[in-house]
Amino acid sequence: MQKLSEMMRARAAELLAQGAVGRVLGWRSGGLGYDPSPAFFHSAEQLPELVYNGFCAANLSKYLIKAGENDGRTLVFLKPCDTYGLNQLLSEHRIDRDKTYLLGVGCGGMLDMEKARGKGIKGVGSLEEAGGAVVFQTLYGEKSCPRSDLLLEKCIACKGGEHMAYDELLGAEETAANTGFDRFAGVNELEDMPAGERFDFWRGQLSKCIRCNACRNVCPACSCNQCVFDNARSGVSAKANADSFEENLFHIIRAYHVAGRCTDCGECSRVCPQGIPLHLLNRKLIKDINAFYGPYQAGADPDSLPPLTDYTKEDVEPGVVTTRGGATGC
């Protein structure tokens, strides 16, 4: 990835110098080795700070909405999965394709620092990726961990190394091995539980919610100028964890509002400070959509019609929820 970073910096410098792009949207290195932040680069002098490593999980496509207010094109680096979110924004006319220059970059899967902490890796001074492992130099000694053990949930469920949209590709040969992971396994497991247990599972998870709205704000599909949860007159309390109902309401509506548009990018789960598996809500909707209305991958094709803005006369009736053996009382 070191090499790929260099290629990215070089190409960005070229395009900036040619005037083909006015700014570069990438990731700027932080001080801790695992904390790059999305950033705009305006000149070649700033580019040495551009990094690309295993902690560049943030999807940059949503920043293009704001960047589009500027003149000229914005060069953006997109990992394969990021391009689904980009396509979704394009199909919703939130981004002007002509003002973007899409530089697809290969991705070997992004890493989750929380997982490293869970393995007792603390006090990280620096880290290095070497041959399928990540080596951490910590205050409490050197710790090494296989890369595959640290993959983010969204990368375990990788959609594959193919970019859905790009102007140019760099390092595309670097792809995550397809693990054959069934992304609906978690959903199936929950569906097989009795309703009471499912209810307890979700209460246990959602009661942790601190109402920070990070899941909403990071979501490339949540691009409304004003969210219903920010409207004081809508009667929902956006920031108060007033009671369990409000928690349920927020999470049901959040997932529901992106139904058919959610690309399963997994950013919501990645950013949740409380580690709530929000992807299990989104994937349930995706699974249902696939089962009821035919397989659909949001963001794969910007010209496709999302399932909730479409219908057929033969669609299943809502009663299917009960008749297919959904839980009743218990």
Place this chain on the structure above:
Amino acid sequence: MCGNQKHAVDLLIPTLGVVTGIRTDTADVKTFRVNGVDGGVCFAHMPGQCAMLSIPGVGEAMFSITSSPTNTGYMEFSIKKCGSLTDWLHQMEVGQQIAIRGPYGNAFPVETALRGKDLLFIAGGIGLAPLRSVINYVRHYRGHYGAVDIVYGARSKGDLVDYEEIKNEWSTSEGIQVHLTIDRPQVGWNGHVGFVPDYVKALGFGPHRTALVCGPPVMIKFVLASLLEMGFAKTQVYTTLELRMKCGIGKCGRCNIGSKYVCKDGPVFRCDELDHLPDEY
């Protein structure tokens, strides 16, 4: 609430007031007379201070108290209709109870810096509301102050708040000159036409005066420029600001301009104090 648990006494918990009079001033401004449930005022205040008024389920907001503290019979609030709470207030009828807490903020220095001075009040539109309290206070203690000039402007004649009181009481008070202006010529208006900042300059007040300014932010800005041009020092000009407030006591964290809280350190600021604050209001 049950058991023997004590009920909280807190500044965030309002008391009750009752609306005993409603006067329609302009198309979008009404003046509400409010009494405590047992009559009189809800609490004592000084000119320039504010109160939090609320309607259950609708919301709570800060309003300046327009009546003078010298009036102990009732309190008055001149309120412009501009949001959900004020819409509701405008639909109230006499006898409606409201929740009220206060007083909040500092006040105009009527007993210190303003004592003995020649005063110049400059207001635009609903900006007269906080100044009215001072004007009536000054009228009450007329001997404590020098000459008084009031420059008041609005978009049209119909937008002048308290027009009757201005015409019948202020204009007839001894030693008080009232100068009214409206933005555009209007049938039935024989007075001055023009914007307040220009009118202030045209009237040419001497720079020894102390000015109290309130109105739309853009008017305040231009009036201040006019006054400085006329030789006023910033230390001679007072204004009053407003921002979104929730607590009224400098704790909820939203009405700050730099390190100052408008609810606690304001709303009255001397203009030289504003120079030390960021331009975020």
Place this chain on the structure above:
Amino acid sequence: MLKLSVSRIPELLAAIGGARALFLPARSGGQVNFTRWDTGVEYCGEALNTVKSAKDFFFPQSENLLTFQTQGKSISITPGGVPEEPFVIFGARPCDVRAMDILDMVFLSDPQDSFYKARRESGVVVAMACNAPEETCFCGSFGIDAADPPGDVAAWIVGDTLYWDAKTEKGEALTGELSALFSQADGGDLAALKTHKEEIASILERLPLSDLRPQSVGGSLLELFSSEKWGELSQACLGCGACTFVCPTCQCYDIQDFNTGHGVQRFRCWDSCMYSDFTMMAHGNPRTSRLERFRQRFMHKLVYFPENNGGQYSCVGCGRCVSKCPVSLNITKVIKAFGVKENVR
């Protein structure tokens, strides 16, 4: 100085929690948060910080202020109850305990917040020294010693011994109730504790953020406010409230009404200056963009708050925002960006 075998911590917790509410870091749903003790709830000491700080117990995320009943034109007001139930917080870290002093500056300054005050009076804080500070920690930048916790009781875990030192009257009272459990620490214990503190100190020195200095933020209030750096720094910010809600010192709140159908509850809840409706007024918003909201948060912590509170920064370096920000933006990056050269790493 008293001591207790670590294996007897469950007994200690049962003795405290049996008599009153006890909150302690415990793992649930994969995360460590302060949890109310009950049989089976285990103290999770290996986690350095809980996701949410201990401020919840003094300044809850939502609390009811009062209830209105309306009938025709009449209103009646029932104030909320005074939160007088005694409780103990066990295992708060030194940074979190210091954060309570910062909240005191807000809520106990005149006029005092009676809800907060009641909770402050009825809560006892047992603070736990940090054994293994992490790279996100920078409490030292704010003069906090992770090896020497403030609080009503200071506690340390050294090997398989828990040391317990009551520091205040409230702490003494709690200790008195539990005296049967403890034995007196002897000279050997004190020496072990001293060595332990020195070990922690040496770790603290080697933390990557150990030389971060908020004092290095140079310039006057107006210079800092109008700096062009805010634009660049705030670009990545998502405008979520994660940093605010995990922060032990953020104290801004909102007051809202909720119509229950049988009365209106007026409650207060945490608010975030990062949210667009924070300063929204009927006639507009003085902080229109993310830049202004982002600037407000850090100016408040590093400039406004110290100006109003004798130089005290509104940050304790707990590192929660460092590890929880979805895009890895945090106060350390801001301090570094504004730091004058010689203090910047």
Place this chain on the structure above:
Amino acid sequence: MPIEREWEPLIVAFCCNWCSYAGADLAGTSRLNYPANVKIIRVPCSCRVNPLFILRAFQRGADGVIMAGCHPGDCHYTSGNYYARRRMTLLFSMLDYMGIESGRTRVEWISAAEGGKFAAVMNEFAGAIHELGENRRLGDIRCKNYQK
């Protein structure tokens, strides 16, 4: 303080203006009985029913929520009920997934001529909700007590 009284289910029925609401009218004029604790909310089209409405009804004390619209193909606005059908299918499935009893939600297609069906559906649904008991999982504790 909660007022002790025997629990009666509260049912909210969102009825489209053109078919189901007229069906309810017909049920009334035909003197067909259906439970009084079915509260009807008229909407211009079944498609108007936002998922927030359904959740809000549960928050405010509903024990069951039913949405009734024109038969597929008969929508006054041509296709509103087709969209509504997809939306409700996904929402109800989601609620079921969260552990909310799936019997608490239902969609029925009732035409203006089907007064009898309206009454039968409401009676049957009210019975089913009575069986299920009080909605505890998706209620708002603040709105409990004093339910009228």
